[in-house]
Amino acid sequence: MVRRSTTSNREDMPLGGLMPVRGILGQVVSDLGRRIVAGEWKTDETLPTETELMDELKVGRSVVRESIRILNAKGLVRSRQMAGTTVMPRAVWRLLDPDLIQWRMQAADRKVLLKDLLQVRLTLEPGVVWAATANGSEAAKARIHAAWQGKIAVLHEESVTPEEQRQHFITHDLEFHRAFLAAVGSEILEQLFSVIEAALSLMIDVQMQARGSTTALVGMEETNQLHQDVYDAFAAGDAEGAERAMRHLIQSAIIDANRGFSLTE
Missing domain, CATH: 1.10.10.10 (Winged helix-like DNA-binding domain superfamily/Winged helix DNA-binding domain)
Structure with missing residues (x-):
């Protein structure tokens, strides 16, 4: 069977x-x-x-x-x-095949997959943010502004359980990054994000666990500030500053992820 x-x-x-x-x-x-x-x-x-x-x-x-x-x-x-x-x-192997990513998430290969995805993000996302800030359309930039407002609103949610707030945080974090990708106007990049999105969600879980959060938003002030730095540079039209801030954000995520992996070994 x-x-x-x-x-x-x-x-x-x-x-x-x-x-x-x-x-x-x-x-x-x-x-x-x-x-x-x-x-x-x-x-x-x-x-x-x-x-x-x-x-x-x-x-x-x-x-x-x-x-x-x-x-x-x-x-x-x-x-x-x-x-x-x-x-x-x-x-x-067709490593970007959605099934392969799913199976790797469910297997002992998950840690290798997540570390690999962080390196992909470190290579791609700073450039994505630069392009979105420098060349994004007004509609695309409006989506980024809305995504940021949604992300901030999660921190002040009431009448929701800690688990629900944590899930909302992950959802809005993904939308923040997705909005920058959409602003570039590349179908290939958007499809890549679509394929790895479930793995990215799991990766955020690992980062949050490293900061002491297993069921609620605990110790997320620093990572939220790192996102704030990206948004502030974007809102000011500073493409180079936004690029640097995103690189710093992902480098911090790599540190968090490594710490989270060490807690589960």
């Missing part, structure tokens, strides 16, 4: 833009994909035969074959006649 995931609700959330394969086929693809990503089968190791997978997962041959075809398209495996299905090196 297909194994059920034991991960938390947040980690089970489908990624933005993901069009899942549904039904028993989707379950088998996810089961095998998670197991490969988690290292149950190593690079160049052969997966069980079709018959063995049919017996283990309690599915028909067509489901097994289609599942392997999908995993092959994602770069995880390669099937060869007489040689069976082998696991491919990570270098050829």
Whole structure:
């Protein structure tokens, strides 16, 4: 029978833009994909035969074959006649595939994924903020202003539970960064953010845990000030200042994330 995931609700959330394969086929693809990503089968190791997978997962041959075809398209495996299905090196995996990101979030590979995403952000986001500040349209800049106001409002929310306030903080933090990306006018960048958004949400969780927050907004004054610095430079039309502030913000996030990872080791 297909194994059920034991991960938390947040980690089970489908990624933005993901069009899942549904039904028993989707379950088998996810089961095998998670197991490969988690290292149950190593690079160049052969997966069980079709018959063995049919017996283990309690599915028909067509489901097994289609599942392997999908995993092959994602770069995880390669099937060869007489040689069976082998696991491919990570270098050829489609690492931006939403399913792969989801499976890595659910596996022991999560820490590597989140650290990698922070480096992506450090490389891209300062330039994104510069471009949004220097060249964004009035409508795009209005969205950034609104996103910032929403983010600030969360800190003064009343009549909500600490858990709800914390989730609102994460939602508005993501929208703040998303609004800058949208201002650049690049469909590729927007799609990239859409693909990694669930992982970024989890990464914010790790940062918040490092500051002593597991269920509520605790110790977030410094990170909020770092975001304030980005916004103030943007609002003043200072593209270089906004770029520097965003670089400082993400460098601080890297420190927080490393501290959060050390708490869970």
